[in-house]
Each structure stands twice: as C-alpha cells, then as structure tokens.
Amino acid sequence: xxEQTRVLSARWGTPGGARIDDYVSSGGYEGLRKARQxxxxxxxxxxxxxxxxxxxxxxxxxxxxxxxxPADVRPSYLVCNGDEGEPGTFKDRQLMEEDxxxxxxxxxxxxxAIGTTEAYLYVRGEFALAARTMERAIGEAYERGFLxxxxxxxxxxxxxxxxxxxxxxxxxxxxxxxxSIEGRRGQPRLRPPFPATHGLxxxxxxxxxxxxxxxxxxxxxxGAEWFRGLGTEKSPGPxxxxxxxxxxxxxxxxxxxxxxxxxxxxxxxxxxxxxxxLKAFTPGxxxxxxxxxxxxxxxxxxxxxxxxxxxxxxxxxxxxxxxxACMVRAALRFTRFYEHESCGKCTPCREGTYWLSQALARFxxxxxxxxDLDVMVDAANNILGRSFCALGDFANAPVTSTVKLFADExxxxxxxxxxxxxx
Amino acid sequence: xxxxxPEMQRVDERAYEPTGRPRPEHIAPPxxxxxxxxxxxxxxxxxxxxxxxxxxPTKRSALMSLLYxxxxxxxxxxxxxxxxxxxxxxxxxxxxxxxxxxxxxxxRGPAGRWLVxxxxxxxxxxAGAQRVMERLERELGVRCGETSSDGxxxxxxxxxxxxxxxxxxxxxxxxxxxxxTEDGAAELVAKLxxxxxxxxxxxxxxxxxxxxxxxxxGLDGPAPSRASxxx
Numbered sequence: 005x006x007e008q009t010r011v012l013s014a015r016w017g018t019p020g021g022a023r024i025d026d027y028v029s030s031g032g033y034e035g036l037r038k039a040r041q042x043x044x045x046x047x048x049x050x051x052x053x054x055x056x057x058x059x060x061x062x063x064x065x066x067x068x069x070x071x072x073x074p075a076d077v078r079p080s081y082l083v084c085n086g087d088e089g090e091p092g093t094f095k096d097r098q099l100m101e102e103d104x105x106x107x108x109x110x111x112x113x114x115x116x117a118i119g120t121t122e123a124y125l126y127v128r129g130e131f132a133l134a135a136r137t138m139e140r141a142i143g144e145a146y147e148r149g150f151l152x153x154x155x156x157x158x159x160x161x162x163x164x165x166x167x168x169x170x171x172x173x174x175x176x177x178x179x180x181x182x183x184s185i186e187g188r189r190g191q192p193r194l195r196p197p198f199p200a201t202h203g204l205x206x207x208x209x210x211x212x213x214x215x216x217x218x219x220x221x222x223x224x225x226x227g228a229e230w231f232r233g234l235g236t237e238k239s240p241g242p243x244x245x246x247x248x249x250x251x252x253x254x255x256x257x258x259x260x261x262x263x264x265x266x267x268x269x270x271x272x273x274x275x276x277x278x279x280x281x282l283k284a285f286t287p288g289x290x291x292x293x294x295x296x297x298x299x300x301x302x303x304x305x306x307x308x309x310x311x312x313x314x315x316x317x318x319x320x321x322x323x324x325x326x327x328x329a330c331m332v333r334a335a336l337r338f339t340r341f342y343e344h345e346s347c348g349k350c351t352p353c354r355e356g357t358y359w360l361s362q363a364l365a366r367f368x369x370x371x372x373x374x375x376d377l378d379v380m381v382d383a384a385n386n387i388l389g390r391s392f393c394a395l396g397d398f399a400n401a402p403v404t405s406t407v408k409l410f411a412d413e414x415x416x417x418x419x420x421x422x423x424x425x426x427x
Numbered sequence: 428x429x430x431x432x433p434e435m436q437r438v439d440e441r442a443y444e445p446t447g448r449p450r451p452e453h454i455a456p457p458x459x460x461x462x463x464x465x466x467x468x469x470x471x472x473x474x475x476x477x478x479x480x481x482x483x484p485t486k487r488s489a490l491m492s493l494l495y496x497x498x499x500x501x502x503x504x505x506x507x508x509x510x511x512x513x514x515x516x517x518x519x520x521x522x523x524x525x526x527x528x529x530x531x532x533x534x535r536g537p538a539g540r541w542l543v544x545x546x547x548x549x550x551x552x553x554a555g556a557q558r559v560m561e562r563l564e565r566e567l568g569v570r571c572g573e574t575s576s577d578g579x580x581x582x583x584x585x586x587x588x589x590x591x592x593x594x595x596x597x598x599x600x601x602x603x604x605x606x607x608t609e610d611g612a613a614e615l616v617a618k619l620x621x622x623x624x625x626x627x628x629x630x631x632x633x634x635x636x637x638x639x640x641x642x643x644x645g646l647d648g649p650a651p652s653r654a655s656x657x658x
Contacts, residue, residue, distance in 0.1 A: 056594040062616075084511075087588060088589045089586070089587060090587070090589075091548045091549065091550075091586070091587040092548070092549070092550055092587065092591050093587075093589055093591075094590050094591055094592060096589075097589050097590065101629070101630075122484075123647075123652075126560055127642065128589070129530070129532045129599075129601075130532070130544075130585070130588060130598065130601055131589075132600075132601035132602060132630070132639070132642070132643070133602070133603070133629060133630035133631070135643075136630075136642065136647070139645075139647055139648040139649065142648070142649050143649040146649055152652040153652050161652065163651035163652055163653065164651075165482055165483070165651055166645065166648050167491075168491065168492075168643055168645060169491075169496070169530070169531055170491055170495070170530035170531070170532040171530050171531035171532035171533075171585075172492070172529060172530050172531065172645075174587065184491070185488055186485065186488055187485070187487035187488045187489065187490035187491065187526065188485060188487075188515070188525075189524060189525055190529065190530070205484060205485065214570070246591065246592070247592075248550040248591035248592055248594060249549065249550045249553050249591070250553055250595075254550070254591065254592035254593075254594070255592045256592070290549075321591075323549055323550055325549075325553070326553075329553055333552065334549045334552075336606075337547060337548055337549050337552060338548075338549065340547070341548060341586050341587065345586060345587055347529075383545070395555040418542075427553065427555075
C-alpha cells in the first residue's frame with residue numbers, strides 16, 4: 005500500500021495547526037531565519053539548485069524566474085497566485101486554509117531574495133475561509149515580527165497585502181492578476197514586456213503559485229539535495245495531486261513527482277468508486293490536458309512523462325471518470341467553463357468557446373450530427389495559438405481529446421437521440 | 428426579483444442547454460447604465476473606504492474592495508455607488524462599471540439575503556449536482572439565476588469551487604457545504620428561510636449578506652505598515 009510523502013501537507017488536519025504558536029514550535033520560520041543569514045544571490049542559487057519548478061501549471065524553474073528581476077529597479081513586487089480555479093484542483097485552497105504560515109514564510113523568503121518590501125497575496129474571491137485564515141495569519145506574523153518593520157530585527161521591512169478576487173478564473177493568468185490588483189478588468193496583457201521587468205504598477209514583479217512558495221521554507225531548512233532526492237531528475241520535489249470524481253477516497257495526496265497514476269488512483273484514492281471500470285482520467289485538470297484512457301494508468305506523474313504520453317501535468321488535478329460517466333457531458337461542462345471564463349478580449353477564444361459549447365450541448369440533447377465532430381475539432385484548432393493568453397488554448401484539449409478517444413460515445417448520442425447514460 | 432436578464436433569454440442558448448435551463452450569468456441587468464439605483468452611500472462607507480484606500484500604492488487598486496463595501500451597504504452595486512466610487516478614485520463611471528460588470532461576485536441588482544451557489548463542474552456533476560440543483564429549484568420555486576419570491580434566497584450555478592473532494596458542493600454566502608444530498612438541500616433551504624443557516628462542513632456559519640460583503644471588502648485584514656515608504 006502506497007504511503008504519502010507529507011512535506012507541504014505535514015501540518016494538515018492537526019488541531020491548531022493553522023495558528024502561529026504551533027507553526028513556530030514545529031520548526032516554522034526557521035527557513036526565514038536561515039535566509040536572513042544568507043545573501044540574496046545565495047538564496048536564489050539554492051532555489052535554482054533545488055530544481056523547484058512552478059506548481060501553477062507551467063512548471064517554469066522558480067529560481068530562474070527570481071533571477072530575471074533587474075537588481076537596480078525599485079520598487080519590485082512579489083505576487084502570490086492564490087486564485088485557484090482550475091476544474092478539479094483544490095490544493096492551494098487547502099494549503100491556505102490549513103497551513104497559512106508556511107505560505108507566509110515562503111513569501112517572505114522569496115521577497116527577501118528578490119529584494120522587495122511589498123508582497124501581494126491574491127486570493128480567489130469565493131475562498132472566504134482561506135482568505136480569512138490568511139488574514140488572521142498575516143496579522144499574527146506582524147505581531148511576532150516576521151512581517152512589518154525590521155523583520156526579525158533586521159533593517160529589512162516587508163508588508164503582505166491580501167487582495168481578494170471577485171469571481172473570475174482568468175485572474176489566475178499572471179498578467180490578468182496584475183490588472184486585477186491594479187483595479188481593472190482581469191484581462192491578460194500582451195507580452196513582452198514580461199512581468200519580470202514590467203509587472204505590477206509597471207515595476208519588476210515575480211508571480212508564483214501558492215504551492216511553489218510553500219516549498220521554499222523546506223528547501224531553506226533541509227537543503228537542495230534533500231529536495232532533489234524526491235521526485236525525478238527534471239521534476240524534483242513533492243507534489244500535491246488533487247484526486248476527484250469517481251474514486252472511493254477523493255482528496256489531496258502528496259507524493260514525490262513521478263509516482264505512477266495507477267498508485268494515485270488505485271491505491272491512495274482507493275480505486276474507482278463502486279468497483280466500476282475506469283473510463284478516463286485527466287492527468288492535470290481540464291486545461292490543455294487531453295484526457296487519458298485506462299491504457300495510460302502506468303504513466304509516471306511528472307512533467308516529462310505525462311507530456312511524453314501525450315498530455316500535460318498542469319496543476320496535477322486527477323479527475324476520474326467511471327465506465328458509466330458521459331464524456332460528452334464532461335466535455336460540455338469543461339467547455340461551458342471556458343466559455344463562461346473567457347474574458348472576451350480575443351475573438352477566437354470568446355466566439356470559439358461559445359460555438360464549441362453550442363455544438364456539444366446539441367450532442368448532449370441528441371440533436372448532434374456526425375459532421376459536427378469534424379467541425380468541433382476544426383473550431384477548437386482555430387482557437388489554438390490565436391489569443392493573448394492560454395485560456396483559449398485550454399479549451400481545445402477537452403474537445404479534441406474526447407472526440408478522438410470517445411467518438412463512439414458521440415455517435416451513440418446521435419443514434420440514441422440523447423444521452424445514453426443514466427447519470 | 429424573479430425576472431431573468433435579456434442575455435439569459437437568448438433563444439439559441441436555451442434551446443441547446445441540456446437541462447433546458449438558461450445559464451445565470453448575471454443576477455441583474457449587465458450594463459452599468461441600465462442597472463437599478465439606490466440612495467447615496469453613507470458616511471460610514473466613506474470612513475471605511477478611507478482605510479481600504481490606504482492599503483495600496485494607487486487609489487484604483489482599492490476599487491474591488493470598495494465595490495464589495497458598496498454591495499455590503501446596498502445589497503448590490505448600484506449606479507449611484509459606481510458614480511460615487513468613481514469620483515473617490517478619480518476614475519470615470521465607465522471605468523468603474525467596466526470592473527463591476529466583469530467579476531461575477533459583484534451583483535448589479537438586489538439579490539437574496541442568502542446566495543446559494545451550486546458547482547456544476549464534472550466532479551460535482553458525477554456526484555449528482557444536477558439533482559441537487561433541481562431539488563433546490565423545486566424547494567425555492569425559482570429557476571437557477573433567480574431569487575425566491577420572499578426575497579430571502581438567490582440560487583445560482585457557478586464554475587469549479589475547487590473543493591472537489593467534497594462533491595457535490597454548494598456555497599451559502601461563500602461558505603462550503605460538502606457532499607450535499609437532495610434531502611440535505613431541502614433541509615438547507617428550510618433553515619435558510621428560518622434565518623438559521625446550519626454549520627457548514629468547514630469554517631464559520633455563513634453571515635448574512637451585509638456582514639459577508641464587509642468581510643470580503645477586507646475590513647478585518649491587517650493594515651500594512653508601509654514602513655519602507657515612511658523612511
């Protein structure tokens with residue numbers, strides 16, 4: 005029976021684990037103390053050596069991102085992306101709700117390394133509990149001198165400002181997030197210039213995901229070698245996989261990168277619910293990640309292996325569909341999501357997602373035509389690469405991969421004049 | 428308020444929605460110009476707004492917080508509130524309306540005291556979210572996107588709430604109710620009608636509309652020291 009490797013989730017579920025006393029007494033803020041004894045360059049070098057890569061979906065090397073900031077332009081900013089909204093993903097919410105100080109410490113270390121005195125934490129608006137928990141924890145950190153004027157008795161000051169979203173998935177896109185903090189519609193910016201030089205308020209900005217920053221204190225305390233000892237060579241460290249859908253025990257499971265999907269689904273999550281057969285699963289949420297059939301269960305869950313198998317690791321959200329789940333309906337729900345969340349700036353995304361969801365709804369209502377399958381794939385491929393940000397691209401995979409893998413199911417909807425599934 | 432918006436009645440959209448239900452994009456008319464109005468914002472609003480403005484390096488960054496605060500006071504973001512906030516932040520009313528109409532948590536018409544949000548994404552639909560939604564509609568006597576006739580409860584469907592291990596998930600004023608059954612949904616409605624929301628599956632008991640939105644405005648959050656600028 006597989007065991008979890010609990011690093012980021014080690015304090016989850018313990019009563020009082022969210023309060024500062026428990027955090028400090030279990031070794032918390034040691035990473036920040038250690039960082040304060042180091043030079044900024046050494047911290048960035050350490051994070052680079054650890055191989056830490058961004059957990060928000062793209063997997064960009066974190067230390068390299070930090071090193072892009074010009075040293076002589078001030079002020080610079082850190083923005084932590086807590087706008088989790090990817091269907092099937094629920095790790096960042098739990099990281100904020102159940103161990104807020106781990107995140108604050110990670111933000112503080114990063115802020116020190118990049119030489120900023122002002123960090124923003126963008127929390128999704130609907131995460132009322134996570135935002136309250138973070139507010140309380142930030143207040144505690146100010147009281148104890150981990151934030152505010154003269155952090156830990158040094159000459160360095162740091163403020164963390166919590167900014168709530170208000171219901172827009174697109175604000176998880178980094179430049180849309182900057183727009184949102186600046187008090188505008190969350191519409192992505194054209195790049196270049198990149199946020200590293202022209203970010204928040206036009207100044208150099210690092211934007212990191214919650215889970216990424218939560219790794220940082222552990223790297224400071226236990227070292228880069230320890231971090232590299234988990235996971236694979238190119239995808240080192242622990243990773244929280246969010247497993248949901250038709251499994252016995254849905255939940256967040258923390259394991260080293262490279263753990264096979266079979267271990268996650270069959271062992272940790274207890275297999276498909278009710279002893280049913282597996283029909284499909286998403287390796288990394290719905291965005292840009294073609295769904296896998298049961299033949300891909302032995303794929304190792306790291307960036308390289310999942311990509312080699314024909315999909316993307318994304319945020320590590322594993323949604324499991326049993327034999328009696330309707331994949332047309334799944335594709336429709338995903339596409340409705342992108343249609344709803346498209347910011348409307350770029351025509352291919354705004355109109356493409358609309359027409360895709362119309363076509364899918366027609367199938368689900370039993371009024372689809374076989375030629376629509378080609379039309380949908382054509383429409384989806386015409387969104388790809390034709391918009392400012394990746395949201396339009398995200399909408400492609402749920403449609404094209406289900407049409408490819410489950411064409412028979414689409415046709416069954418036509419023959420049956422409606423959805424052939426009970427659920 | 429049980430009228431649906433012009434967008435919701437687009438025929439092509441309704442015809443192919445599998446459940447025959449229009450999607451609730453907006454709880455009020457979408458345009459900042461056509462929305463309902465309300466009395467001017469109070470002195471208390473302006474006092475609280477000052478605190479929120481001080482958090483940011485630019486005034487405009489406080490806009491979303493101020494919209495939450497206006498919504499706490501008036502129940503929704505009125506045209507008048509948009510104009511007042513615009514003049515506070517030295518923006519045009521159109522710039523404020525652009526933001527107020529972009530984010531779904533800003534409502535531009537009166538909503539119920541309790542906002543019931545049902546997740547519709549795959550992990551929840553696999554767990555029976557559709558049946559929960561239908562039961563809620565029956566209990567409330569409204570369709571998704573509408574407010575019950577007593578004005579107490581507004582029902583909406585939302586995208587993934589990112590708590591998929593608790594599917595099917597419903598939020599009441601942004602507090603989580605996980606693994607909700609159809610009967611649980613009926614019970615939830617009865618308790619909300621009585622003004623006594625049951626404890627959620629995590630976090631605090633939902634607060635009424637005004638308190639919820641004052642919290643969302645960030646009034647409880649710590650104020651930054653801004654030590655660097657002071658030096």
